[in-house]
Amino acid sequence: MKIGVMVKNVPDTESKIKLSADRKSIEMQGVKFVMNTYDEFAVEEALQLKEKLGADTTVTVFSLGPERLVETLRTALAMGADAAVHLTDPAFEGGDSIANAKVLAKAAEAEGFDLILGGKQGIDFDSAQTLSAVAEFLGMGQAQVVTDIEVGGDNTSLKVRRRIEGGDEIVDVTLPAIISCEKGLNEPRYASLPGIMKAKKKEIKKLGLSELGLSADEVGAAGSGTQVVGYSPLKERPPVKMLEGGPAEQAKELVRLLREEAKVL
């Protein structure tokens, strides 16, 4: 089975997000980038499938964007991925999810994957759009927010469990297909020291606009239907009203305030 995994890196969850003075952009200086949390589940799942299905299964990781992604591709290689591809070109800059999906789909098409995995969303822009758009561009089936994957006996289908509001759907997926991964699917491994040493020597293939046979007007900012025009901080809440007295008075006063002041009951 040929497995592709789409990964990206995002600011570490503990990082403070600071806006530029004109609020047009985010200050990325000094921000620590790590592999997107949900992409870690995707890489781990690919590696577990490879262990289960045997040596003729390959895992190739993909990433689209700036040079800092190379570090995340190396992390995936150190975890055990076989090959890595970095999609990079000045023309890709400023792309929205759908424009980025065009590039990723083109790169994946050339590889002829049976299965493409990725995180359920990037915890930077939180759009959860890209993989679904890639599936559309490739004409593949998809299942999103998946917490369990079982490979069918003949390796041509999967039975997956995906989370929906108030429950789960059990979905039969014919391969080739795209699956987005949710927390609970597995416990991502740490890269081993020999893995890290080996990953340093592996080549990371670079592909740009012309190698992928794309034109500049269909990708990046030029190929995007949406653009971010600015940012704003969260609204400050007024200071908390601490309720006085013993538990009985506090409870009574809270109920009164929720009804009479906040008017939510």
Place this chain on the structure above:
Amino acid sequence: MANDILVFAEVRDGTFKRISAEMISAAKELAKKTGGGVAVAVVGNGVDAVAGEAASYPVDKVYTVKSPNLDTYSTQGYAQALLAVIAEADPAIVLFGATAMGKDLSSRTAAATGAALMTDCTEIDFDDGTLKATRPVYSGKVYAHVEASKEGLKMASIRPNIFPAAEKSGNSAASTDVSVNIDAASIKAKVLEVVASTTGRKDVTEAEIVVSGGRSLKSEENFKILEDLADAIGASVGASRAAVDAGYQPHSRQVGQTGKVVNPKLYIAVGISGAIQHLVGMRTSKVIVAINKDASAPIFQYADYGIDGDLFEVVPILTEEFKKLLGTA
């Protein structure tokens, strides 16, 4: 008409979901600016009753696509159906709830039509000839302001509990059946079964009131006091990551960065200290109450009302007070 707003109706178990009534409210607001009407797309098998229900809201038109192959939700089946409605209705904007179904379908259909798509919006407006939205990014640490290109179809998904649900007006809007041949073989991912969670409550993302507990609850059994509180006010029960990691609650109830993002009108955080991981999942809630015995817990900086006290003493009394007020005893 190319200035109409089309709402994708989310139907589960033959029920027109509340989120779709919220989207009708959003569509009505946008239609005032675009000068168009509001239409609803109802997709499925045996959905005549739901289509009739959709037509009873203050909308101008209902489009239906019916097929045995649309019996359960599938991305590809529903996308084909919705694309046919879009071709027939020629809307300016298509709205979806930012739910599992809405997010899944919107990105697939946006890719298919080349539409501009904004997901998970918390504010939306049509101004200066285009769709403008505000959406939380970086796990809700900041808001991004996003605009769609003026030309072409636009799509957006909007979070639950942002717009009030539209009320039925006794209307009977005109209905058009759009005929599409949905080939079973074109659906590569098929739902075999829907397994409902055993909690018997609304999902935390859909609830108007959420009561969440942290590790201070100390055990799965102790969550019973939160279940009782939730019963008294018709709430759903959530949990912090610490409580989920400790095994007190399932991950499906986790509120926060690696769980669910909720936006209820009332959020009651019980024994939750307020780590950033949790705050990003709930801080857009309209009113926040924190109950914690550590007066310096960060959660109090984000709360409207705070009780500095022992949750095991306060919560049962609070439950009784709610019952008295609401007559839910």
